[in-house]
Amino acid sequence: MRKFRLKYFFLSILSGLLIALSFPKINAFYLAWIAFIPLIYCSLRNCVRNSLIYGFISGMICSAFSLYWIFSVLEYNTNSYIQSFAASGILWAYLSLYFSLWSGIISFSRRHFHPVLSSLFGACAWVTLEFIRTYFLTGFGWNSLGYSQSSFVHIIQIADITGVYGVSFIIVFINMLLYYWLQDSKNKRYLVLSAALFFAVILYGSVRIGKYNPTYGEKISVGVVQPNIDQYKKWNDSYIDYILQTLGNNAEYFKDKNIDLLIYPETALPGYLQNDLKLQNTVNDISSFSKLTLIGSPGFYNELIYNSIFAVKQDGTILNSHNKNHLVVFGEYIPFRKILAKYFGVLNSLGDFSKGQAMQIFRYNNLAVGATICSENFFPDLSRKLVVNGSKILTNHTNDAWFFDSFAPYQHFVMNIFRAIENRKNLIVSANTGISAVIDSSGNVLTKTKINENLSFISDAYQNEDITIYDRIGDGFSYLCSAFTLFIIILVFVL
Secondary structure (H helix, E strand, C coil): CHHHHHHHHHHHHHHHHHHHHCCCCCCCHHHHHCCCHHHHHHHHCCCHHHHHHHHHHHHHHHHHHHCCHHHHHHHHHHCCHHHHHHHHHHHHHHHHHHHHHHHHHHHHCCCCCCHHHHHHHHHHHHHHHHHHHHHCCCCCCCCCHHHHHCCCCCHHHHHHHHCHHHHHHHHHHHHHHHHHHHHCCCCCHHHHHHHHHHHHHHHHHHHHHHHCCCCCCEEEEEEEEECCCCHHHHCCHHHHHHHHHHHHHHHHCCCCCCEEEEECCCCCCCCCCCCCHHHHHHHHHHHCCEEEEEEEEEEEECCEEEEEEEEEECCCCEEEEEECCCCCECCCECCCHHHHCCCCCCCCCCCCCCCCCCCCEEEECCEEEEEEEHHHHHCHHHHHHHHHCCCCEEEEEECHHHHCCCCHHHHHHHHHHHHHHHHCCCEEEEECCCCCEEECCCCCEEEECCCCCCEEEEEEEEECCCCCHHHHHCCHHHHHHHHHHHHHHHHHHHC
C-alpha cells in the first residue's frame, strides 16, 4: 500500500515537472502534450481526497520550478529572506490549488461518463479554472498552459477564435485521450481522435498563416529603443543625467530616418514629463526623429499618480496619454493598505499608482496605435478592447529589469505573441531590459533583441483594420467551457 501511494506521489511530481519544462525559457513545448498523463492516472485511480493532494503536489512543483524567480525578485527588493519566502510560497501554494481542484474534479466524475465525454469535461474544467485564475481577485495570467506553445506557431492560430484558452483546451483534451488510449492500447479510436483533432488545428493554422503573412496590411516604419537601464539606477536621482544621455544616444540612431512611429519602454523617463523641463527638452529632441513617439513616464492628474505612456508629436507637443488600467499587486499598489502596509511595502519606489479608467488609442495621421503597459498584456480582453475601438497596431511597453536574466522576461514576452494572433495585429514590444521585438499578425517574431542589450532598431510593421472572431465574442469560448463544466458537475450530483 505504501509503495502504491509512493508511486502516485512520484507521478504527480513528474507531471508538475514536465509542465514546468514546457514553458520558456526552457521551452520544451512538446512535453505539454503528454505532461498531464501521469497526473490523470493519479486522479482517475484515486478518491477525490487523494486526488486533491496529488494535484496540489503537481501544481507546487510546476509553480516553484517555473516561477522560482518570484523569490529572487522579492528578496532583491525587500532584502528579507523570510518575507520573500513567505510571499512567494503563498503564491505558489495558491496557484497549486487550481491543479488540485482540477485533479479532484476529474476524479469526482471518473465513473460516470464515456472516455470522450470525460476528456471533454477535463479540458473544459481546466479552461474554467485557468480563466478564473487570470481574473480572480487581481488575477494572475502568468503561465497559462497555452503560452507553452508560443513556438508552435501553427497550433496557436486558433487563438483568433478562442483566445489563449483554446490552446490550453486542446492540450488537455489530447492528454486525456492519450491516457485512455494507453489504458486500452488495442482500441485505437482515442489515438485516432486525438491525432485528427491535432492535425485539424494545424490545418486551420496553416490557412490563417497563409492569409496573415508578414506583409499583410498597410506598411509603416517603426523604431524601437531598448535602453537597458539597471533597475537600481532608474529612480536614483544621481543617475538622471546618465539615463537621459542614454535615451538621447539611442535616439541618435533614428536621425534623418523620419520614421512613422518611435517606441520607448515603460517609465523610460526618470521623473514626471508634465512638469520637468529637463525631461521635456530631452523628449523634444528625441521626438523630432519620428512622426509620433510613444514614451513611458509617470503621469499625474488631479493629485493622482499614474503609470503612463505619452504620445508625443514630431514638434514635441503631447498628443495624449494612456494610464495603466491593471496594476501589479505590491509592485504598483498595496491592496488593503491599512492592514498590509506594515508587512509588505510597494516595490515601486514612487509609491502607489492609481488605476487608469480607459484603454486609450493614439490616433495621428494614418496611425491608430493601441498601447499596453507591462502586465496589461496578461489580460487578453484589454488588447481586444483597443482593437474593437479602432486600433490598427498594438504596442507593449515594459520594464523587465525587475526580473534580471531569469525565466520571467521570456515568459512575459510570449504573451505578446498571443495578443497579436487573437487580434490579428502587428505588435511592437519595447522593453527597458528584457525582450524587444516586432511580431506579425500570425505571431511570427520578425525582429527580436536579447536580454541586457542596449540598442535601437528600425523595422517595417503593418497596420490593418481586421476584426477577428475573438474580437467579436471576447472570452465566449471560456464562458462556454465554464457552463459545460458546471452542467457536468450538476449532472454527476443528479446521477
